[in-house]
Amino acid sequence: MNEVKMLLDELAAVCANPKAQLDAAVADGRKCVGVLPYFSPEELVYAAGMLPFGLWGAEMQANESKRYYPAFICSLLHTVLELGLKGALNDLSAIMVPICCDSLKGFGANWKYGVGEAVPVIDVAWAENRKIPAGVEFTRSQFRKVLGQLEAIAGDRVSDAEIGASVAVYNENRAALRAFSAAAARRPEAVSPTARCAAIKAGYFMDRAEHTEKLNALTAALAALPEQKWDGLRVVTTGILADSPALLRILEDNQIAVVGDQIAQESVNFRVDTPVTDDPVEGIAQRLGQVEGCSVLFDPGKQRGKELIELAKKVNADGILWVMTKFCDPEEYDYVPVKRMADAAGIPLLAVEVDQQMVNYEQARSAIEAFAEILRF
Template structure:
C-alpha cells in the first residue's frame, strides 16, 4: 500500500527525518507532549518535531529526575544531555503535569542554553473565559519568542494557513483511524501506530496527503475485520512494538483510541476565528479525554464509554504509562464508568524501555480469551 513503508521508516527512524530537515536548511523546534501550539512553529516556517521519548536507556537524566518519572521525560532529557538534539532551534515544554513542571529547569541545567526552552503554560481552569484568555496570552508570548528564533514575523495569514493545515491533518487522522478499524489485515496495530506517529516528525500537510491516499485505498477494499476482537485503547501513548505485536497476535483490532499521542488531539479542531491565537486557545479549552488536562466533569470516562459503544468494541485497553500519576489518578473513575457501562477494561502497564512483555502477553491473551467467551 502506497506510503505505508515510507511512514513506517519515518516513525522508526525519526532521527533521519530530523537530520534531513536540518540538512535542508530548515529550522526545527522540538515539541514535547501535550498539545503545544505547533501551528505557531509551522507558521514561522519551521518544522515542529515531536519529542515523545525513545526506546533508549536513561542514565544521565537520572541526575535530574528521580527514577519514578515517566520515560517520555527521562529519555527526552537523556537525548538532550547526550547532545542528540543540539540542532534544535528551541524546545517547547508544556507544564501540564507535575513531572513536566520540572522538565524546563532540568533541561536548562542538563543541556544548557544551546537549545532554548519555550515554556508553554495553559490555564488550569481552561474551560472558563478567563482561562481561554490566559492561554491565548501565553500563546501570544510564545509567538514572539518563535519570531525571534525564526528570524521572521508570524503573520496572521500564515497562522491562519497553519491552523487549516493542522485542522485538515486532524480530520485525516480520524478518517484513517476509522478506515484502519475495519482493515486489520492491511493495517495491523503496529502499522496503524507507525502511520499516526510519523506525523510528529514531518510536515503535517504532507502527512495529511499520505493519510488521505491510504484511507482512500482502504475504503476501496472490502472489510477484513471478521474474526477480530474490536478494542478501544486509552492512555498517553501506545507505540511500543512489543506491545502492539501482542494486540496483533491476539487478533485484536483497534476500533478507536483515546490515546494522547494518537486521536485525542485530533478530535478537536481549532475554531476558525478572526484571531487565530484565540481559536487555538479555545481548542485547548475544548479538548477532552486526556488525563493531563484538567477535567472537572471527569468527562474522559464518559467519552471512552461512548467511543467503545460507537465502535462496537468488546473491551477497552487502559494502556498505563509507567509512573504517570495523572493516568493512575484517572484510572479509578474511568474504570468505574466502564464497569457501569458493562464494558470490560484491562489495565496494562508499559514503558518505552520494556524489553520483556511476558506479563502483558499473559494479560492480553487472557483478556482476549475472556472477551471471546462472552
C-alpha cells in the same frame, strides 16, 4: 493492497527513524523546534516556517537523565532528556515545554541545566481552567508570548494570516487523521495495530501537509480494498502512549485490532479542530478548552470516562485496553473513576502498565492473553 502496504511502510519508516526527518529538514535549511506533549501550540511553529518535531520519548534505557530526575518519573520525559543530554537533539533550534503535570514542571529546569543553551527552552503555560473566558484569555496571552519567542528564533515576524494558514494545514491534517482512523477500524485485517500507530505518529516528525497527503492516499486505498471479514477482537485503547512495538506485537499475536483510541499521542490530538477565529491564536487557545479525554486536562465533570465508553460503544469494541504509562500519576488518578464507569457499562477494561525502558513484556503478554480469552468466551 500493495498501495496500502506501500504507504503504511513509508509512514512506518518515518517513525522508525525520526532523526532522519530532522536531519533532512535541517539540511534543507529549515529550522526545527522540539514539541513536548501536551497541547503545545504547534501551529505557531509551523506558521513561523519551522518544522515542529514531536518529542514523545523513545524506546531506550535512560541513564544520564537519572542525574536530574528520580527513577519514578515517566520514561517519556526520562528518554527525551536522555536524548537531549546525549546531544541527539542538538539540531533543534528550541524545545517547547508545557508545564501541565508535576514531572513536566521540572523538565525545563533540568533541560536548561543539563543541555544548556545549545537548545533553548520555550516554556508553554496554559490555563487549567481552560474553558472559561478568563482561562482562554490567559492561554491566548501565553501563546502570544510563545509566538514572540518563536519569531526571535525564526528571525522574522509571523502575521495572523500566516497563523491562520497554519491552522488550516493542521485542521486538514486532523481531518485526514480522523478519516484514516475510521478507515483503519473498518479494515483491521489490512492495518495492524503497529501500522495504525505508526501512520498516526509519523505526523509528529513530518511536515503536516505532506503527512495529510500520505494519509489521504492511504484512506482512499483502504476504501478501495474488497470487504474482508475480521474474526479477531476489537479494542479501544486509552492512555498517554500506545506505541510500544512489543505491546503492539502482543496485540497482533492475539488477533486484537485497535478500532479506536483515546490516546494522548493519537486521537486526543486530532479529534478536535482549531476553531477559525479573527485572532487565530485565540482559536488555538479555544481548542484547548474543547479537547477531552486526557488525564493532564482539568476534567471536573469526568468527561474522559464518558467519552471513552461512548467511543467503545460506537465502534462496537469488545473491550478497552488502558495502556498505563508507568509512574504517570494523572493517569493513575483517572483510572479509578473510568474503570468504575466501564464496569457499570458492562465493558471489559484491562490496564497494562508500560514503560519505554521496559525490556520484558511477559507480564503484559499474560494479561493481554487472559483478557483476550475472557473476551472470546
